[in-house]
Amino acid sequence: MIARWVRRKLEEKLRVSRWGLRKLDERLRIASVVREAVAKVFPDHWSFMLGEIALYAFVSLLLTGTFLAFFFDPSSGERIYAGDYAGLHNSRVSAAYASAVELSFDVRGGLLVRQTHHWAALIFVAAIVTHMLRNFFTGAFRRPRELNWIIGVTLLVLAIANGFAGYSLPDDLLSGTGLRIANSIALSMPIVGTWAAFLLFGGEFPGESIIPRLYILHVLLLPGLIAALIGAHMGILIRQKHTHFAGPGRNDHNVVGSKMWPTYAFRSFALLSALFAVTFALGGLVQINPVWLWGPFDPGTASAPAQPDWFMGWLEGALRLYPPIEFTVFGYLVPAPFVPGVLLPGLTFAIMYVWPWLDRLITKDRAAHHLLDRPRHSPARMAVGVWALSFYGLLLLAGSDDVLADLMGLPVLTVMKTMRIVVIVVPFLFAAAAYALARALRANPEQRLSGLRWKQIRKSDVVEEETRHGGS
Amino acid sequence: MITARRRAERGAAAAFGLTAVAGVFIGVVYVMGGNTALLGIGLAVAFASLAVGLALWAQHLLPERAYVEEREPAPSPPRLREALAAELNRDDRPLAQAPLPRRMLMLALAVLAVVAVFPVRSLLFRVRDPARALAETPWRAGARVVDDTGRRLRPADIPPGGMVTVYPDGHVGAADAMAVLVRVDPALLALPAGREGWNVDGLVCYSKLCTHAGCPVGLFVQTTSQLACPCHQSAFDVLRGAVPVAGPAARPLPQLPLGVGADGLLVARGGFTAPVGAGYWRRK
Amino acid sequence: MRRPTPAVCLALAAFALTAVAGLAAANPAHDPVERGRQLYGASCAGCHGQSGEGFMTSPSLRGVGAASADFQLSTGRMPLSAPDARPHPREPAFDHQDIAALTAFVASLGGGPQVPAVGPGDPRKGRTLYLASCASCHSASGVGAALPGGGAAPSLLNTKPTQVAEAVRLGPGAMPAFDTKTLTEAEVNSIIAYIGTVRDEFRHGGAAIGGAGPVPEGLVAWVIGLGVLILVILFLGRRAS
Numbered sequence: 001m002i003a004r005w006v007r008r009k010l011e012e013k014l015r016v017s018r019w020g021l022r023k024l025d026e027r028l029r030i031a032s033v034v035r036e037a038v039a040k041v042f043p044d045h046w047s048f049m050l051g052e053i054a055l056y057a058f059v060s061l062l063l064t065g066t067f068l069a070f071f072f073d074p075s076s077g078e079r080i081y082a083g084d085y086a087g088l089h090n091s092r093v094s095a096a097y098a099s100a101v102e103l104s105f106d107v108r109g110g111l112l113v114r115q116t117h118h119w120a121a122l123i124f125v126a127a128i129v130t131h132m133l134r135n136f137f138t139g140a141f142r143r144p145r146e147l148n149w150i151i152g153v154t155l156l157v158l159a160i161a162n163g164f165a166g167y168s169l170p171d172d173l174l175s176g177t178g179l180r181i182a183n184s185i186a187l188s189m190p191i192v193g194t195w196a197a198f199l200l201f202g203g204e205f206p207g208e209s210i211i212p213r214l215y216i217l218h219v220l221l222l223p224g225l226i227a228a229l230i231g232a233h234m235g236i237l238i239r240q241k242h243t244h245f246a247g248p249g250r251n252d253h254n255v256v257g258s259k260m261w262p263t264y265a266f267r268s269f270a271l272l273s274a275l276f277a278v279t280f281a282l283g284g285l286v287q288i289n290p291v292w293l294w295g296p297f298d299p300g301t302a303s304a305p306a307q308p309d310w311f312m313g314w315l316e317g318a319l320r321l322y323p324p325i326e327f328t329v330f331g332y333l334v335p336a337p338f339v340p341g342v343l344l345p346g347l348t349f350a351i352m353y354v355w356p357w358l359d360r361l362i363t364k365d366r367a368a369h370h371l372l373d374r375p376r377h378s379p380a381r382m383a384v385g386v387w388a389l390s391f392y393g394l395l396l397l398a399g400s401d402d403v404l405a406d407l408m409g410l411p412v413l414t415v416m417k418t419m420r421i422v423v424i425v426v427p428f429l430f431a432a433a434a435y436a437l438a439r440a441l442r443a444n445p446e447q448r449l450s451g452l453r454w455k456q457i458r459k460s461d462v463v464e465e466e467t468r469h470g471g472s
Numbered sequence: 473m474i475t476a477r478r479r480a481e482r483g484a485a486a487a488f489g490l491t492a493v494a495g496v497f498i499g500v501v502y503v504m505g506g507n508t509a510l511l512g513i514g515l516a517v518a519f520a521s522l523a524v525g526l527a528l529w530a531q532h533l534l535p536e537r538a539y540v541e542e543r544e545p546a547p548s549p550p551r552l553r554e555a556l557a558a559e560l561n562r563d564d565r566p567l568a569q570a571p572l573p574r575r576m577l578m579l580a581l582a583v584l585a586v587v588a589v590f591p592v593r594s595l596l597f598r599v600r601d602p603a604r605a606l607a608e609t610p611w612r613a614g615a616r617v618v619d620d621t622g623r624r625l626r627p628a629d630i631p632p633g634g635m636v637t638v639y640p641d642g643h644v645g646a647a648d649a650m651a652v653l654v655r656v657d658p659a660l661l662a663l664p665a666g667r668e669g670w671n672v673d674g675l676v677c678y679s680k681l682c683t684h685a686g687c688p689v690g691l692f693v694q695t696t697s698q699l700a701c702p703c704h705q706s707a708f709d710v711l712r713g714a715v716p717v718a719g720p721a722a723r724p725l726p727q728l729p730l731g732v733g734a735d736g737l738l739v740a741r742g743g744f745t746a747p748v749g750a751g752y753w754r755r756k
Numbered sequence: 757m758r759r760p761t762p763a764v765c766l767a768l769a770a771f772a773l774t775a776v777a778g779l780a781a782a783n784p785a786h787d788p789v790e791r792g793r794q795l796y797g798a799s800c801a802g803c804h805g806q807s808g809e810g811f812m813t814s815p816s817l818r819g820v821g822a823a824s825a826d827f828q829l830s831t832g833r834m835p836l837s838a839p840d841a842r843p844h845p846r847e848p849a850f851d852h853q854d855i856a857a858l859t860a861f862v863a864s865l866g867g868g869p870q871v872p873a874v875g876p877g878d879p880r881k882g883r884t885l886y887l888a889s890c891a892s893c894h895s896a897s898g899v900g901a902a903l904p905g906g907g908a909a910p911s912l913l914n915t916k917p918t919q920v921a922e923a924v925r926l927g928p929g930a931m932p933a934f935d936t937k938t939l940t941e942a943e944v945n946s947i948i949a950y951i952g953t954v955r956d957e958f959r960h961g962g963a964a965i966g967g968a969g970p971v972p973e974g975l976v977a978w979v980i981g982l983g984v985l986i987l988v989i990l991f992l993g994r995r996a997s
Contacts, residue, residue, distance in 0.1 A: 003481040006488065041541035046986075046993030053985050087883050087953040104961065108506040111961050112515075115508075122977030123985070130982065144546050173887065173896055174969060177687060177703060184685035184750035187606075194602040194752050199595040204605050205686070206647060209595075241543050255541045266530035267992045273523035274988040277516045278981055284512005286980075287961040288973050293897040293954055299647035300620060300637050300680065301887045302688045303896035304702030304909075310974025319685060320704045324722035326751060335751030336722050337685055370543060400971040402705060402902045411906030412705050413718050508961055527992060619938070620888055629937040633927050636938055637888060654932075690892025693903055693930045700904040702892050707904045718904060 038261035043244035047138075049271060050131035055230065056275040057124035064117035065219065071107050073099040074169060074215030076208040085292050093171075093296040096211050100170035100291050116283030121166060123279065125159050125311040132156065136385050139359070139373035140243050143366065146356040148236045151229050153352045158226050160311045165218040167289075167309050171211055174289075176297025177306050180205060181319070185341035190334055206299060243372050252370045305402045314392045317399030318344050321420050348392075376445075379438035386434035391427040398423060480532030487525030494518035603754040607747045609648045609679075611728060615640035617653065617677070617738040625738045627672045630655045633694040637680060640740065648748055650680040651728055652689065653738075654710055656697050663727075664713045667745075670729040672738065677728040678714045681749035682706055684721035699725065723751065792861025795854055799835055808865045821868015825859045827922035831915070843929065845910045872921040875945050882950030885943055889934065897967035898954045903930055913955055913967075917948045 025031050042048065075095040081088045083106040088098075103110035132152060135141055141149035164182075168175045183205040186197035202209030241255050250256045258264050282288070294303060308316055318340035326336050351358070360366055362380045375382055397404070398419040405412040440457040441447060447456065498514035501507055547553075567574055599605045617625050617638045630636055635654045643649050658674035670676070678699065680688045687703035692710075699714065700707040706719030714725035726744035733739045747755050797806070803814040810816030817825070828834035829850060833843035848855065859871065887896060893909035895901045900911040907930060912920065921944050927933025939947070958964050965972040 002489070003485040006485050039541075041539050044538070044993060046989040049989040049993060050986075053982070053989070085957065087879050087950060087957070089880065091880050091883070109502065109508075109511055111508045112506075112511045115961055116512075118973075119977060119981060122974060123981040126978050126982045127985070130986075173891070180687060181685045181703060187750050187752040190753050194606065194754060195596075197752075198599060198602040198605075199592060202596060203598045204602075204648065207598075213595075240546070241541065249538075249540065253543050253545075255543060256538050259539050263530055263534050266526050266534065270523045270526035270530060270992060271985075271988060273519045273526060275985060277519035277523055278984050280512050280519060281516035282512075282976070282981060284509050284516065285962045286976060287959065287964045289969075290897065290957075290961060290964070290967075292957055292960070293967070294969075295883060295887045295891070295896050298645070298884075298887065300645065300650045300688055301891060302690045302702045303887075303891040304691065304893060304901035305895065305968055305971070306687075306703050307970040309970050310977065313970070313974065316704075319720060322720050324684075324706075324716055324720050326722040332753045333751050333755045334753075335755075336720050337750065368546065396974075402702075403968055403971045406900075406902040406908050412902050412904050413707075414906075416705060416719070512962070523988070527988075530992065531994070620884075631933050631935040631938070633933050634935065634938055635932045688892070691903070692932045693905055694927060694932045695930045696905055698905065702901070705904050 037238075038259070040238065040260040040264075041242075041255045041257045042260065042264045043242050043255060043257040045245055047134045048242065049267075050127060050134055052268060052271055053275060054124055054127035054131055056272045057120050057127055057279070058226065058230065059272070060120040060276060060279050061117060061124060062223065064113045064120065065223075067113045068103065068110075068117055069219055071099055071103050071110060072096070072169070072215075074212050076171065076206075076211050087292065088296075094211075096169060096171040097291070097296045100172065104290075104292060112280070112283050114283075115286070115288045116279050118166075118288045119282040119286075120275075120279045121163050122288075122309060122311075123275075125156070125163055128152075128156050128159055129311075133385070133389070136355075137373075137375040137382065138243075138245075139369065139378065139381070141356045142359065143356070143368045144240060145236075145243075148233055148240070149356055150353060151233045151236070153349065155226060155229050155233065156352075157349060158222055158229070162218055162222040162226065163309055163311055165214045165222065167312075168214055169211060169218060170289075170291045171297050172289075172291040172294040173297050173301060173303050174291075174294045174306060176206065176299075177302055178308050178312075179210060180299075181316075181337075184335075185319075185337050188335040188338040189342055190329065190332070190338070206297070241370070243370050245372050245374075250371065252368075255370075305400070305406075307400055307403070310396065313399040314395040315341060315345060315399075317395035317397065317401075317419075317423075320401060320416060321395070321398050321423060323420070376438045376441035379435045379442065382438040383431040383435040387427045387431035390430040391423060394419070394423040394426060477532065480528045484525040484528040484533065487521040487528065490521035491518050491525070494521065603752070606648075606749075606752060607756070609744060609748060610640045610643040610646055611649060611651075611740050611743045612640070613740065613742045614733075615740045616733070617641075617730070617740065618644060620644060625653070626736055627675055627732060627738060630675060632657070632674075635692040635694075637688075637690075638677065648681070650688065651677050651744075652680045652692070652699060653677045653730075654692055654697075654699070656710055660697070660711050662712050667713065667727060667729070670727060670741075672730050672732055675730060675738070676710060677730050677740075678708070678710070678725040679728070679744055679748040681725075682721055683716070683723040683725060684719070684750065686750040689725065788857040788860040789864050791854070792857035792859070792864075795850070795858050796861050799849070800858070803836075803839065808862065817862050818865045819867035820862065822859045822863035822871045823869040823922045824926050824928075825862035826855065826871045827919055827926060827928060829855045829858055831919055833928075842907060869925055871918060872925060872941070872944070874917040874921050874948055875941075877942065877945030877947070877949035879946065879949040879953040881943070882946035882948070883953075885939065886947050886950045889939070890947065893931070895967070897958065897964075897969075898951060899967040905930075912951050913958065915951070920944075920948050920951060 021034065073095040077095050078092045079095050079098055081091055081093055081098040081101060083089070083102050085101055085105045088101055103114050105111070135149065135152070164178070168179050183197050183201060186200060187193045189196055198204070200210070200213070201207045202213070242257070244250055244255055244257065247256070295301075307313060319337055322336060322340040324336060327334050359381060363378055398416070401415045401419060402412050405415045408415070436457055437449065437452065440452055441449065444452070444456055494514050494517040498511060498518065501510040501514055618641045619625060619636050619638055622644050624641065625636065625638065630653060632655050635652055638651050638653045639646060639649050654676060656674050656676065658671065661671060661674065661676070663670060663676070680690070682689050682701040682703065684701065684704055684706050687701050689699045689701045689706075689708065691700040691702055692698075693700060697710045698707045698717065699710055701719065701721070704720050706721035707717050708714040708721070708725050709717045713727060716722060716724060723746070726746040726748050728744055729741040731739050731741040803811060804817050805811045805814075808817035828843070830848055832846040832848040835849055836843060837846070850858065863870075893901060893903065894912050898912040900909045902908045909931070923931060924934050924939060924944050924947070958967060965976060
């Protein structure tokens, strides 16, 4: 009975929207465009919704961020905090810190939104990375989608940058420490380093300029760029249509799946709701970045353990593990943070940008593809992906070496020295194993990873030789 | 078949009903002060039930069939390409017609593009020479040593194994001036040559900025007489002129020569031995 | 509803401590020093010697004073769990009364600082002092952290005010000592009041996942946040596969 009533009401609503469409069409002539849009076919595979998680996390970030912007005061100027938090009551602190604590104690619903915003940011970047891994391992970046891969890498860079800017805004002890390290990394660049750091911070660290500057980056410039690039990313996606996995009736000249309306729209709204549910649940129930506990930033103080958000953690790990090596060039100093702090991320993103072309060198495949590879299809690509995944994952782990040491009851320096070797050696072992497994799986297309036998791994090269000869 | 559909319909309707109830709950909690956890639970339940309802609808109430959309080949048909080329290369060829204005236009735009970068320099207006600003701190010979409340310190104020963060008098809180004053056993001190007289009864003073990434080396482990940085775990041996003994730091913490003034107060007898904090290109 | 202020909590705690000590002293049948001597003989003399003279690696207890004995015993650092173990905080092996007795006995060996008295303090002043002097080892959130050469600065969240005051003055283990010139009595009281504030607000905003900052947060975001959402898309994408 209730169901019928709901359906009737919904159908009424649909009639209303159809009326609206008619009026719009009379003025804008949109019938064919809208028809094409609602008839768009989405492949039915869960992994195609990873990017959508990132998209909806961005929606959540925009909504919660707008709320926060009404209360946050991005200024290093000092004022009296007069709110409910006893540890700060009537203290002179920066307006940025005071307003962040006000959001956490005094603004109704403020803490929920603040925490939800931060959780959504962590999930945003995590979803981008996962989405990117799916595209990497299935070869979705290949011709004709190189441009969308480049936009995607740029989105990742911008998301990380915006996450770091947001993390730095509240002017608490932890974020101030992060900014100090960012300043030192900027200083470490040859030739332009001192100028880069001084231009960014408006003088010697900490100065008064960095928080308002980061704020305008965080709420306008970077999200604007992200929104624009998401638009381009999806525009290209619609223009080129989705890729899909091989299957009966699926080939390079079609897309098989569900239509935008109604099936995919329902699914997509379900996912949007689920994302809101997860981020609000975390925001309401799990504490994140308790700035009142970290205290206001003061250049003379530091807290341990001190880590950045996870998406900067691999850089933190690299800074911790890099040995104390500094050298001079023509009498000028190249400080220790340069290699792990500038060169490593520079190379990382450079390789990500040119990957579609590197992949061509490896696979010798320049053709356009709309049908996805299975991950096993290219053992070399698999090896590179697993190497990168384990290398950056281990760096992330090394970024929390003091927390690990505390948990395991080991001296920090022991953990640090061990990790120096582990991050170099283990990724190659993993990559070699992944290469062998992918080859064995490719030789036995029916087999799943869990069902693979040792004999098949050992003999995969023989089988491959045979298939190659058989094929040629 | 019909019963499964029925069940899904009822499930979806119940889920949307729960969304509405949760919505009311959110309103009530908000009016009553907006408890963070309750608001979070309310919103989570509201959106979770919405998701469940929509998912049930999508999976059980909509026709289950796979649609096929044909993909037109990416390059446009040659006819269209030629038409476009013809449109762009019309017989009047606007750009080729007037080479001199075209070149001057290019030049003008290039100059403007270069000039557009200039405002970046405006970001820095307080400092003239970054490298010089980095090399200097407010420590001068004769500067009195004060703690972070501005209290002037005497040698007896720091107990054995004790540590205090200090600044030059009048510059409390100056980020580049902060230093640590620690007291170690004078018999164990093995400072680099030329610094023998720089301690006062085992009191030694070093810059508090880590030479790796500039974090404050606030951790003093008195059992090993090491100063450590909580950011990247570099450790410095206080007894041997704060040389790095572990972690990624490559240079010792700059030392401050200490002395006692005529009034019995601790003073600096000069600036730091080297520029403080993280390294940079023009660091001497 | 207002929570009792940290100052009130401290006053109550101080009152409770004095009451316990008072009870022990009021019983004439148990002279605390005498009782302490008995307990010492049974539990401590094996390492520290019959009259606290020390033996091998075990330090002499002559001159260490009441504060040190009370700190080591009430935080469970002493007696050691094994003869060659590092002292670490755990459940104390003795009850309040026995600790008071042992403390009185060790104090009777001569010298050393008394158990410090803790009064009400100003948490705001305490915040500045805590962040400047304590946070780099014990963490701003008070949960403690690993030390570079091994071992860890312990969590302060379950400590008693007197223990904090004792540690500040004594500098046990790797910790530097702070005397009354670097941190006055009022300043130590303020630090203790601030630790109370941190404890009160430690769970503000939900489950404090370890109080260790971004490391557990990142783990939760990946495992719970993205994990649940991946389960959702696994269900949503199930259909025509």
